[in-house]
Amino acid sequence: MSIESKVKAVTTYRLSEMKQRGEKISMLTSYDYSMARIVDRAGIDVILVGDSAANVMAGYETTLPITLDDMIYHARSVRRAVKRALIVVDLPFGTYQGNSKEALSSAIRIMKEAETDAVKLEGGEEILESVHRILCSGIPVMGHLGLTPQSIHKYGTYNVRAREEEEADKLIKDAKLLEEAGCFGLVLEKIPAELGARVAKELKIPVIGIGAGGGVDGQVLVVHDMLGINKEFSPRFLRRYADLDTIITDAVANYVSDVKGAIFPNESEQY
Numbered sequence: 376m377s378i379e380s381k382v383k384a385v386t387t388y389r390l391s392e393m394k395q396r397g398e399k400i401s402m403l404t405s406y407d408y409s410m411a412r413i414v415d416r417a418g419i420d421v422i423l424v425g426d427s428a429a430n431v432m433a434g435y436e437t438t439l440p441i442t443l444d445d446m447i448y449h450a451r452s453v454r455r456a457v458k459r460a461l462i463v464v465d466l467p468f469g470t471y472q473g474n475s476k477e478a479l480s481s482a483i484r485i486m487k488e489a490e491t492d493a494v495k496l497e498g499g500e501e502i503l504e505s506v507h508r509i510l511c512s513g514i515p516v517m518g519h520l521g522l523t524p525q526s527i528h529k530y531g532t533y534n535v536r537a538r539e540e541e542e543a544d545k546l547i548k549d550a551k552l553l554e555e556a557g558c559f560g561l562v563l564e565k566i567p568a569e570l571g572a573r574v575a576k577e578l579k580i581p582v583i584g585i586g587a588g589g590g591v592d593g594q595v596l597v598v599h600d601m602l603g604i605n606k607e608f609s610p611r612f613l614r615r616y617a618d619l620d621t622i623i624t625d626a627v628a629n630y631v632s633d634v635k636g637a638i639f640p641n642e643s644e645q646y
């Protein structure tokens with residue numbers, strides 16, 4: 376879909392305008408056509424095709440196993456549904472960390488095969504060469520610092536990050552490097568609210584938080600978590616806006632009971 380034909384499409388430029396005028400940015404994940412269509416129609420600004428698909432769609436414990444082909448499949452499904460939101464796609468683990476040429480070819484595959492709007496990479500200084508190379512090709516890049524789930528085996532825990540001064544200083548330095556490189560935005564995950572607010576204040580680009588407090592420029596959540604589909608996951612930062620687990624369980628149980636009792640279909644539900 377061309378940028379012009381999208382109804383008031385959200386662009387990276389519009390996100391930067393939103394930051395300048397102090398309008399908060401809303402972002403949610405989606406991984407499939409039906410959910411993305413609902414999320415887009417409800418007025419979300421940014422849809423993230425996150426590698427959290429590995430957890431909530433595929434049932435893996437970490438985000439590491441998801442492949443570039445898997446991400447492209449999810450991104451294409453979302454692309455077909457979305458008319459307004461900016462679509463950002465995660466580069467999965469192992470497709471950009473070691474080699475900037477590989478990073479570029481991974482990002483190009485996503486942009487060509489899924490026709491989405493931008494990519495997101497986890498990390499700072501360590502992946503800067505990959506970020507530069509992707510940006511030089513004209514693909515918008517979003518950074519991701521703080522808790523970076525692709526590095527879970529390095530840290531061994533999903534606890535709050537950057538509580539100590541040394542790690543907080545590195546995070547601020549990395550955030551500035553990503554901004555200087557040309558990233559259009561940054562996700563900060565699970566860090567102290569004070570640090571999140573400081574980074575958002577010191578950067579010109581929009582800073583979107585997940586567990587990074589209210590002082591950032593916008594918020595992102597995993598859609599399955601905020602809809603209460605995935606009730607096992609309940610970190611402090613998560614606000615649940617629905618209890619779809621209960622709604623779906625009741626609906627399925629009622630269906631099973633209707634089928635078993637020969638109550639469904641009734642006269643008007645058949646030909």
Ligand code: KIV
Nearest residue numbers: 404425426427562595
């Ligand atoms: O993959 C994902 O869903 C993410 C968000 C948690 C920001 O990266």
